[in-house]
Amino acid sequence: MRTAIIEGDGIGKEVIPEAVSILDYFNETYHWGVEKVPVEVGLGKWERTGSAITDEDITLLKSCDLILFGAITTVNDPSYKSVLLRIRKELDLYANIRPILPVPGVYKLLKIKDRKEADVNIVIVRENSEGLYSGIEEIGDEKSTTLRVVTKKASERIAAIASDLAAERKNSLTVVHKSNVLKSDKLFLDTCKQVAESKGVNVSDKLVDFFAYDLIMSPEKYDVVVTTNLFGDILSDLGAILLGSIGLAPSANIGDKQAFFEPVHGSAPDIAGKGIANPIAAILSLKMMFDRRGKKREAGLINRAVSAAIHDKIVTPDLSGKYSTKEVGAFILSKVRQYDAASFCLEDPDGLL
Ligand code: NAI
Ligand code: MG
Secondary structure (H helix, E strand, O other), X not given: OEEEEEEEOOOHHHHHHHHHHHHHHHHHHHOOOOEEEEOOOOHXXXXXXXXXXXXXXXXXXXXXXXXXXXXOOOOOOOOOOOHHHHHHHHOOOOEEEEEEOOOOOHHHHOOOOOOOHHHOOEEEEEEOOOEOOOOOEEOOOOOOEEOOEOOHHHHHHHHHHHHHHHHHOOOEEEEEEOOOOXXXXXXXXXXXXXXXXXXXXXXXXXXXXXXXXXXXXOHHHOOEEEEOHHHHHHHHHHHHHHHOOHHHOEEEEEOOOOEEEEEOOOOOOOOOOOOOOOOHHHHHHHHHHHHHOOOHHHHHHHHHHHHHHHHOOOOOXXXXXXXXXXXXXXXXXXXXXXXXXXXXXXXXXXXOO
């Protein structure tokens, strides 16, 4: 199993090593045979070589089954084309899965009293290949245009993934759109409804503006949500409010061949180099990778270890803690080892869950 490791820029270089040390632990302990393939892309590479990503990088990524990605800083140059968009397009990673599930104990830690963790368990399924991120743009001094593309094919495949996920959960799917104004969204809405109904999933829909309000005010109303590219991008950052910090939000980008896992956050230049970035989003992204590969027990161990960090208040400043990225990462790894050694996979040793 070839796994590309892209640290990227800024805090990507700080949080990814913490996730990789957990991957290394399992790989070495259980002889999984994971071959790590380091790949450099992003601003650092641009500054060094004049190119943020090359054709060779894409070939290398295509040779890997899985990709663990940190974050990259957008290059401030008119000729720059988004590295992430290119990777998503070339590998056809068409489904972006963003769970909004609070780590047990985080509301207590942050003294959040006006909502309950048990009310928040949502997955945002974001169409990742078209919409306003089509890359079809005409840029001028007087007028610039970006083409918003919605196709039946892409809407069908994202609706199928979302409906299958809904069927595994509460069998309820909400389509989020703006079809009252954007007529292209009517195709998205109608297609999602058809696919969901054909799979026997209960489907409803919400206009994106009210949904943004309702997501925060009444998260208990939602389970699986499917939406277009830009809406999904914005709503999942918004949804991170329900997690307590953007530093706790993991995600997966799924295609038919490869799967790519990354924290929702960016490279955070404001805190990069200070050693205080929260590594949990990266670690939970690794957990999503384990889930995807059927490593349910190991994924469960990571969940429990992360809960232990929250419970013991071994957390970074975004969660009002005083610990560094490395200290939080080392604590979580030590808990993973402890729970693994004790075969505590199905139990709840510290009574956290
Ligand atoms: P950002 O997510 O990097 O940071 C937003 C705020 O959240 C900052 O105050 C930052 O310090 C904080 N934050 C983010 N992750 C954190 C963590 N793990 N622990 C503690 N605090 C954390 O978004 P921003 O500032 O809009 O973008 C910075 C750069 O990252 C830009 O160049 C942007 O294009 C890029 N970006 C890259 C992404 C990717 O590679 N997937 C995604 C989003 C942004
Ligand atoms: Mg985003």
